[in-house]
Amino acid sequence: MMAVASIRSVFAGRTFAQIGLVWLAFVALAAIFSPLIAPFDPYEIDPIARLTEPGWPHLFGTDHFGRDSFSRALYGARMTVLIGLGAVIVALLTGGLVGMLSAYFTRLGHVLMRGVDVLMAFPALLMALVLMTLLERSVMNTIIVIGVVYATTTARILFGMTLKLKGEVFVDAAVCSGAGHASILFRHILPNLVSPLLVQASFIFAFAQLQAAALDFLGLGLPPEVPSWGNMLSEERIYVTRAPWLLIFPGALIILSVFSMNLVGDAMRDSIDPRFKDDIAGV
Amino acid sequence: MALLDVENLEISIRFGHELLPVVRGVSFSVDENETLGIVGESGCGKSLTALAIMGLLEGSGVRVTGGRMRFGGRDLLAMSADERRHIMGNDMAMIFQEPMTSLNPVYRVGDQIIEALQQHRNLSRRAARRRAIELLDLVRIPEPDSRVDSFPHQLSGGQRQRVMIAMALSCDPKLLIADEPTTALDVTVQKEVLDLMLDLQKRTGTAIILISHDLGVIAETCNSVAVMYWGRLVETAPTDALFETLAHPYTRGLLHSIPAIDRDVDWLDAIPGRVPTIGEQIAGCPFHPRCPRAESRCRHEVPQPREIAPGHLVECHFPYGGDR
Amino acid sequence: MLFYTIKRLLALIPTLLAATMLVFLFVHLIPGDPASILLGDTATPEEVAALTRELGLDEPLWTQYLIWLGNVLQGDLGTSVFFGTPVLTVIADGAETSILLATMTMVWIVLFGVPIGIVSAMNKGRWIDQITSGGAMLFASIPTFWLGLYLILLFAVGLGWLPSSGFPSLTDTGGVTNLRYLILPSLTLAAPNAALIIRLVRASMLDVSREDHVRTARAKGLRPSRVAIRHIFRNALISVTAAFGFTFAALVSEAVVTETVFSLPGIGRLVVQSILRRDYPVIQGVILVIVVLYMFINLLVDLAYARLDPRISLK
Amino acid sequence: MSAQPLLDVRDLKVHFRTRGRTVRAVDGVSFDIAPGEVLGLVGESGCGKSTVGRALTQLERATAGQALFEGQDILSMSRRQFLPLRRHIQMIFQDPYASLNPRLTVAQTLSEPLFIHKIARSRKDAQARIAETLDLVGLGPEAMTRYPHEFSGGQRQRIGIARVMILEPKLVIADEAVSALDVSIQAQVLNLIKKLQRDSGMAMLFISHDLGVVRHISDRVAVMSAGKIVETGDKSAIFEAPQDAYTRRLLDSIPRIMPLKETS
Amino acid sequence: EGVLRYATVGEPPTLDQQVVTSDLATTIAQHVFEGLYTFDSSNSPVPLLAAGETISEDGKTITIALREGVKFHNGQDMTSADVVASLKRWGEFGSRGGLLFEHVESVEATGDHEIRITLSAPFGPWKNLMAFLNGGPAIYPASIVEGAGKEPLSPENYIGTGPYSFNAWEANRYVELVRFDDYVSPEGEADGYGGERVAEFDALRFIPVPDVGTRVSGLRAGDYDYAESIPGDLFAELEGDPNVNTILNGGPLFGLVFMNSSAGPLAENYALRRAIQQAIDKVPALQIAIGPEGLWRSNGSFLPEGNVWYTEAGTEAFSQGDAEGARAAAEAAGYTGEPIKFMVSTNYPFHYDTAIVYTKQLAQAGFNIDLQVYDWATLIEKRSQPDQWDMFFTHHGFVPDPILISVMNDNYPGWWATPEKAELKAAFTASSDPAERVDIWSQIQELIYEQVPTMKTGDVYTYNIASPELDGLGEATLIWPHFWNVSK
Numbered sequence A: 001m002m003a004v005a006s007i008r009s010v011f012a013g014r015t016f017a018q019i020g021l022v023w024l025a026f027v028a029l030a031a032i033f034s035p036l037i038a039p040f041d042p043y044e045i046d047p048i049a050r051l052t053e054p055g056w057p058h059l060f061g062t063d064h065f066g067r068d069s070f071s072r073a074l075y076g077a078r079m080t081v082l083i084g085l086g087a088v089i090v091a092l093l094t095g096g097l098v099g100m101l102s103a104y105f106t107r108l109g110h111v112l113m114r115g116v117d118v119l120m121a122f123p124a125l126l127m128a129l130v131l132m133t134l135l136e137r138s139v140m141n142t143i144i145v146i147g148v149v150y151a152t153t154t155a156r157i158l159f160g161m162t163l164k165l166k167g168e169v170f171v172d173a174a175v176c177s178g179a180g181h182a183s184i185l186f187r188h189i190l191p192n193l194v195s196p197l198l199v200q201a202s203f204i205f206a207f208a209q210l211q212a213a214a215l216d217f218l219g220l221g222l223p224p225e226v227p228s229w230g231n232m233l234s235e236e237r238i239y240v241t242r243a244p245w246l247l248i249f250p251g252a253l254i255i256l257s258v259f260s261m262n263l264v265g266d267a268m269r270d271s272i273d274p275r276f277k278d279d280i281a282g283v
Numbered sequence B: 001m002a003l004l005d006v007e008n009l010e011i012s013i014r015f016g017h018e019l020l021p022v023v024r025g026v027s028f029s030v031d032e033n034e035t036l037g038i039v040g041e042s043g044c045g046k047s048l049t050a051l052a053i054m055g056l057l058e059g060s061g062v063r064v065t066g067g068r069m070r071f072g073g074r075d076l077l078a079m080s081a082d083e084r085r086h087i088m089g090n091d092m093a094m095i096f097q098e099p100m101t102s103l104n105p106v107y108r109v110g111d112q113i114i115e116a117l118q119q120h121r122n123l124s125r126r127a128a129r130r131r132a133i134e135l136l137d138l139v140r141i142p143e144p145d146s147r148v149d150s151f152p153h154q155l156s157g158g159q160r161q162r163v164m165i166a167m168a169l170s171c172d173p174k175l176l177i178a179d180e181p182t183t184a185l186d187v188t189v190q191k192e193v194l195d196l197m198l199d200l201q202k203r204t205g206t207a208i209i210l211i212s213h214d215l216g217v218i219a220e221t222c223n224s225v226a227v228m229y230w231g232r233l234v235e236t237a238p239t240d241a242l243f244e245t246l247a248h249p250y251t252r253g254l255l256h257s258i259p260a261i262d263r264d265v266d267w268l269d270a271i272p273g274r275v276p277t278i279g280e281q282i283a284g285c286p287f288h289p290r291c292p293r294a295e296s297r298c299r300h301e302v303p304q305p306r307e308i309a310p311g312h313l314v315e316c317h318f319p320y321g322g323d324r
Numbered sequence C: 001m002l003f004y005t006i007k008r009l010l011a012l013i014p015t016l017l018a019a020t021m022l023v024f025l026f027v028h029l030i031p032g033d034p035a036s037i038l039l040g041d042t043a044t045p046e047e048v049a050a051l052t053r054e055l056g057l058d059e060p061l062w063t064q065y066l067i068w069l070g071n072v073l074q075g076d077l078g079t080s081v082f083f084g085t086p087v088l089t090v091i092a093d094g095a096e097t098s099i100l101l102a103t104m105t106m107v108w109i110v111l112f113g114v115p116i117g118i119v120s121a122m123n124k125g126r127w128i129d130q131i132t133s134g135g136a137m138l139f140a141s142i143p144t145f146w147l148g149l150y151l152i153l154l155f156a157v158g159l160g161w162l163p164s165s166g167f168p169s170l171t172d173t174g175g176v177t178n179l180r181y182l183i184l185p186s187l188t189l190a191a192p193n194a195a196l197i198i199r200l201v202r203a204s205m206l207d208v209s210r211e212d213h214v215r216t217a218r219a220k221g222l223r224p225s226r227v228a229i230r231h232i233f234r235n236a237l238i239s240v241t242a243a244f245g246f247t248f249a250a251l252v253s254e255a256v257v258t259e260t261v262f263s264l265p266g267i268g269r270l271v272v273q274s275i276l277r278r279d280y281p282v283i284q285g286v287i288l289v290i291v292v293l294y295m296f297i298n299l300l301v302d303l304a305y306a307r308l309d310p311r312i313s314l315k
Numbered sequence D: 001m002s003a004q005p006l007l008d009v010r011d012l013k014v015h016f017r018t019r020g021r022t023v024r025a026v027d028g029v030s031f032d033i034a035p036g037e038v039l040g041l042v043g044e045s046g047c048g049k050s051t052v053g054r055a056l057t058q059l060e061r062a063t064a065g066q067a068l069f070e071g072q073d074i075l076s077m078s079r080r081q082f083l084p085l086r087r088h089i090q091m092i093f094q095d096p097y098a099s100l101n102p103r104l105t106v107a108q109t110l111s112e113p114l115f116i117h118k119i120a121r122s123r124k125d126a127q128a129r130i131a132e133t134l135d136l137v138g139l140g141p142e143a144m145t146r147y148p149h150e151f152s153g154g155q156r157q158r159i160g161i162a163r164v165m166i167l168e169p170k171l172v173i174a175d176e177a178v179s180a181l182d183v184s185i186q187a188q189v190l191n192l193i194k195k196l197q198r199d200s201g202m203a204m205l206f207i208s209h210d211l212g213v214v215r216h217i218s219d220r221v222a223v224m225s226a227g228k229i230v231e232t233g234d235k236s237a238i239f240e241a242p243q244d245a246y247t248r249r250l251l252d253s254i255p256r257i258m259p260l261k262e263t264s
Numbered sequence E: 001e002g003v004l005r006y007a008t009v010g011e012p013p014t015l016d017q018q019v020v021t022s023d024l025a026t027t028i029a030q031h032v033f034e035g036l037y038t039f040d041s042s043n044s045p046v047p048l049l050a051a052g053e054t055i056s057e058d059g060k061t062i063t064i065a066l067r068e069g070v071k072f073h074n075g076q077d078m079t080s081a082d083v084v085a086s087l088k089r090w091g092e093f094g095s096r097g098g099l100l101f102e103h104v105e106s107v108e109a110t111g112d113h114e115i116r117i118t119l120s121a122p123f124g125p126w127k128n129l130m131a132f133l134n135g136g137p138a139i140y141p142a143s144i145v146e147g148a149g150k151e152p153l154s155p156e157n158y159i160g161t162g163p164y165s166f167n168a169w170e171a172n173r174y175v176e177l178v179r180f181d182d183y184v185s186p187e188g189e190a191d192g193y194g195g196e197r198v199a200e201f202d203a204l205r206f207i208p209v210p211d212v213g214t215r216v217s218g219l220r221a222g223d224y225d226y227a228e229s230i231p232g233d234l235f236a237e238l239e240g241d242p243n244v245n246t247i248l249n250g251g252p253l254f255g256l257v258f259m260n261s262s263a264g265p266l267a268e269n270y271a272l273r274r275a276i277q278q279a280i281d282k283v284p285a286l287q288i289a290i291g292p293e294g295l296w297r298s299n300g301s302f303l304p305e306g307n308v309w310y311t312e313a314g315t316e317a318f319s320q321g322d323a324e325g326a327r328a329a330a331e332a333a334g335y336t337g338e339p340i341k342f343m344v345s346t347n348y349p350f351h352y353d354t355a356i357v358y359t360k361q362l363a364q365a366g367f368n369i370d371l372q373v374y375d376w377a378t379l380i381e382k383r384s385q386p387d388q389w390d391m392f393f394t395h396h397g398f399v400p401d402p403i404l405i406s407v408m409n410d411n412y413p414g415w416w417a418t419p420e421k422a423e424l425k426a427a428f429t430a431s432s433d434p435a436e437r438v439d440i441w442s443q444i445q446e447l448i449y450e451q452v453p454t455m456k457t458g459d460v461y462t463y464n465i466a467s468p469e470l471d472g473l474g475e476a477t478l479i480w481p482h483f484w485n486v487s488k
């Protein structure tokens, strides 16, 4: 319906955001087609070809396992998307729902939001660290933990936004029409949260990458073998002088992607309903 | 020569790559001791006109794109930013519609008045404060000595608007522009504030431009009235003459749309249709699609201002009371 | 004000209780036990069991919790399993570094973030705005450890201007000049945070500049710079203050990565190391202290709000 | 006027507790409305007018008092019990911009009450009713598939009115239904409301601070001040011979256009 | 003169040498505490606090004379009372004390500076055990050690006889030792850990720098004088750097993959274990995990070439890399593809890297390996529960006597305690004839390759880096780097 038109209006005249969008499209394509494009198996170990410089056939060189960095980078796009989307989904499903319900059902909200307050007091990274040690290192667990970390902020934000919407006259009008709780929440309130949620999601998506990289760095993130940009950076970081390409390529990829996501988020934020501008955090 | 002379003022707004005119050739003048009322429906360009005169349009995507404005004989548009600022708040002051938000919530009202005083008058803080208290007293704020230290939120809407007036009057301006100064206030308070303004005018001789969408307010307070429709002044006249003749069909329609409080009518004589939006193209008289008197000429030919009586200008091919 | 503060402090108690319970639960759910780690590879199960008993880790969880809570209320956070010294001492040692680091970082943030944010807002849409806001966002997109790594390579290894790592404390030889050790880490930490503050200052300034009272200020004929600082920034400060507060709280704890990269003896690294060593009392202690700090800052932010925004009255 | 009023409000009180303070927004208000009658409710800003209207539609919980609608006390009903009555007690809101969900098309907005109250059985049935109602408020059927932001203020208020009229309610509470509109549009909408009210014979509680509008549309007028009703009476009585000092002050402050000349 | 700044990988749990086996602890503590014996550069035990010993004909009574005039850091003279008390605590509670004290009947003072140890039967490794400070019999004042139990000593009780005395332990910041001015050095030319010890520095500071990149950068930037545990891949680069000296460790460490002898599919199935062993080629893993050729050796002997204990017995099975053969062997052993849980920690990159390579190789041979990645602490907890794992990865430091190798301990996770092992182990400890002991050891090693309680992954020569300003470090470190006779 309005989707295409609104995307166009969001990005009109924003060259940087457009470039960001194009880059993200590349990332998405790489994520989808990595098995087809990747010249090598990203897990293929080759003790002879360790730490080769970028060139042909190893465009980004090889790491200390002799694995092809370019192929790993392509598969890394997959992890980027997976972590981003996963964290967004977990954060929105848990935090979002808690926030929305708390704002709508005031009494329930008193209890739930107290809990959120308690969790908010826990520093995000520390919480992630503790949770990660609780669990085995795996892609799934990393995603869940990062999602949970952002769930609290998301709950806060959605609480605020839902509260505002709940006070809107059209909600009163729906009540007067006899609409029930579910209808009001999901038919009247939720659709109005879509665009601010998208903005929020884009920031979560962006910062989840950095959070995941930080966890990788501390040795508590994805299993090190998994080809992700964060892993490529942290697993090969001792080679910063010995094999600089091992840090430069994935570093540039992370920065570029997070930057693009931020640009896109910013563009969307600027175009959304001013009612919600204050609420949306840069996370 | 009048204190303020506006000639053919044109203001445009940037929409994407286009510059669309919103105020499209407006001329009027005001002199000392005079109150000019500008009425018109929402969005017709009243506030933009006022802001253009004050010089507050800068940087909002809105620009003066034509016409001339002279204040005390000087060309406002030719002045540098510094010169403009020197006049702003000093010779020319403005009161805004929203008393609730037009004062900075974090500063005491006294300090906000003092700031205006110190900007243009070489006063010590102490003297400025004394003057601020005087001003608050002038606008009939009770206990000005202590109220000077209040924060805006501690005052009622009417009181805040009085503070705004005090601030506007602090440097004895020659021209006071009041943009819907009472719209947000309760009727009872509205009246007090308007009375206050007129009373002050009597003492200081300040020229006032009063902007309102309420014909009643205009009728009770102004010497002359300008009726604005879609960026044009369609009728300008001394108040009495205007209400006497109601020459422009729009002015007449407007008046008939208002349900009176002293009379029962069964049905209101509403103007059909709606106000055109910015950027809409209308050939001929902009009012013709809604006009009960429109004829084919109105569809093709833009009416020019006509003086149907001394000081009574109408932009209509077929005004009421005109030679039809 | 005092009354309000006391009231707020009392209101913190249930939150704190819940938080401590959560900390305790989390920490004890972590697999691995300190006894085996402490005793090393060659310990027999009997020895491990004995040490476990000695450390009181064989009691039911809730008993352990109550005992711990009781001690905490008496100001005793327990004894580090690893160091054998009181947790409070261990934390206090780390706190010096962390607080200095956070403070120094805040100095950069305020020094760079605020003026750049203001300039960028006042020049909205012009090239200077594009460069500063784009640059800010770019900095916010860099993984900290990556940035830290290159800063060390450039300024410590390459140019030799600044020390690469560690922080020998202000009481150590060198005294205040030891702050040199914190320059690179604080810059690393400041980069993403300053970027967020720049964006926030800019956005808040733009929001405020749309408010009616700014027009009033301009209508007084004030100079644009005065309008920007006294009227726009002063009001924007209200929403920026909270960000300052929470950034500071976050800096103390979330400097984990930076502290690891620069090998700083701060609280963040202490937690990571303690998690790896399963030093339960220290983990609990640190998280408790940080939660208290967070709540305390929360309170300070509210008090600051009341000072900055006269509309808010503390009752 | 029939013997039994349609709505009989007795000693309605609505108090709000905010930050330890109690705001007595409505503090003992009694009035009644007969079937087909329009009662105007006027008063200063903040005197509690809207709160009365909101309490009667259960958007706000009343603290005390009764409101008998056709003999049943609607204030003490639960949300569920009140549901069938909602059809008969409808509300028109002030802000035509805010009272329509921007994410729903006009048809979606209008069909919701139809299905909730089981007035329409099928989509087709609903479609027909919506077209009919839109016609009633002066909008074409092409409006159905459009979103609120595609309409002007006056048109939006017509949609708001359509949403109410589609249920054929017995009582409509109009809270500042025309205050946000420009004079020329306001006149159109006022005419429309008046016409619909007369044609359908519904009763109306017309809340407004604009005395002219109230006089124009009401049969009787109640004047409210600080949570209480200070004077009730026939509109000509109130406007021409106000008894209460507050009413008089209110009337005196209205600016008038003196040299008004009758036109042909 | 000056302070030596040593970048460590972390913090030691305690410096109490008797109870702790952490290498890092010994690196620090050897400057503070001394034992009766220590090792010279050929890894032979030489007297340190002892002046010499006499052994009775039957080999059961050992009389040790102590050096006179040795002072503790608290100013007291060291006497036989201190030594007896220390040995007794070590025997009862020390990590490696039990190995010796199983065979000890009594320890008593026979003079102010003489003690006598009576053994129940001759015990060959006694001197090596006494000389190995790590988990070994450090000598403490009797006043401190009497009544002390298994619990590590607390820092204020770190009182030894070494050239440096303990000064401060700032959690997370550093451990600091200062020169002990009343130190009485043993005589003779410095050789390995033996001979003269001169404390040249005012203080030694051991600073935890867990991130390896930071250790390297810090040393290059001049913030540290010495940094340990540097990845092999950086060796060439660092050796070429004139601002950095590389110092190899003489005693290699080696990875071990333990197999669960107590539960699970591998418990009693030696054939299956051999099949696993057969599948693995150790070289690629070493290449990947360590890097340059010089820093690793694909050596199947548990002790390195050149060492007296070196033997090739059984090592033909060490690194076959025979996927097809392994597949067949596994099938013959009744393996039907059930998952084999392989635990590895990421705290040590070389564990993880090796495990990854092995997993690949095993998969090629048809094994269904379930690689479980944990942090070290979790792994340690899990490995003590027999039902949680089938294989796990760990490493072992250099030890001077095979008896000290963890697999010899029946209680070590894996719980290898077959009758064959018990028999050989008994003979091994009973003998004190060096040649016979070497021979028995080779039989044990053969048994290890047959029953595969653990799988050696090859020798790893770690290296440390130092500032070129440090004098006296020598080419290589024996076991732990030491800083007496070293100056800046």
Ligand SMILES: Nc1ncnc2c1ncn2[C@@H]1O[C@H](COP(=O)(O)OP(=O)(O)OP(=O)(O)O)[C@@H](O)[C@H]1O
Residues within 6 Å of the ligand: B013, B022, B040, B041, B042, B043, B044, B045, B046, B047, B048, B049, B060, B061, B062, B213, B278
């Ligand atoms: N900064 C701006 N950017 C874009 N459009 C603007 C801006 N300011 C005003 N407009 C548009 O210009 C038109 C005239 O605005 P103006 O504020 O002068 O109306 P007005 O007559 O004062 O109306 P009201 O009675 O509602 O105050 C309106 O359609 C308005 O939407």
Ligand SMILES: Nc1ncnc2c1ncn2[C@@H]1O[C@H](COP(=O)(O)OP(=O)(O)OP(=O)(O)O)[C@@H](O)[C@H]1O
Residues within 6 Å of the ligand: D016, D017, D018, D023, D024, D025, D043, D044, D045, D046, D047, D048, D049, D050, D051, D052, D209
């Ligand atoms: N939800 C609420 N919580 C607290 N106070 C409220 C609430 N709703 C209304 N009030 C207060 O109740 C009083 C009456 O409000 P109400 O909106 O009914 O006035 P009104 O007569 O409709 O005013 P207006 O003409 O401005 O619409 C006001 O003082 C208002 O501040």
Ligand SMILES: [Mg+2]
Residues within 6 Å of the ligand: B046, B047, B048, B179, B180
């Ligand atoms: Mg206006």
Ligand SMILES: [Mg+2]
Residues within 6 Å of the ligand: D049, D050, D051, D175, D176
């Ligand atoms: Mg109201």
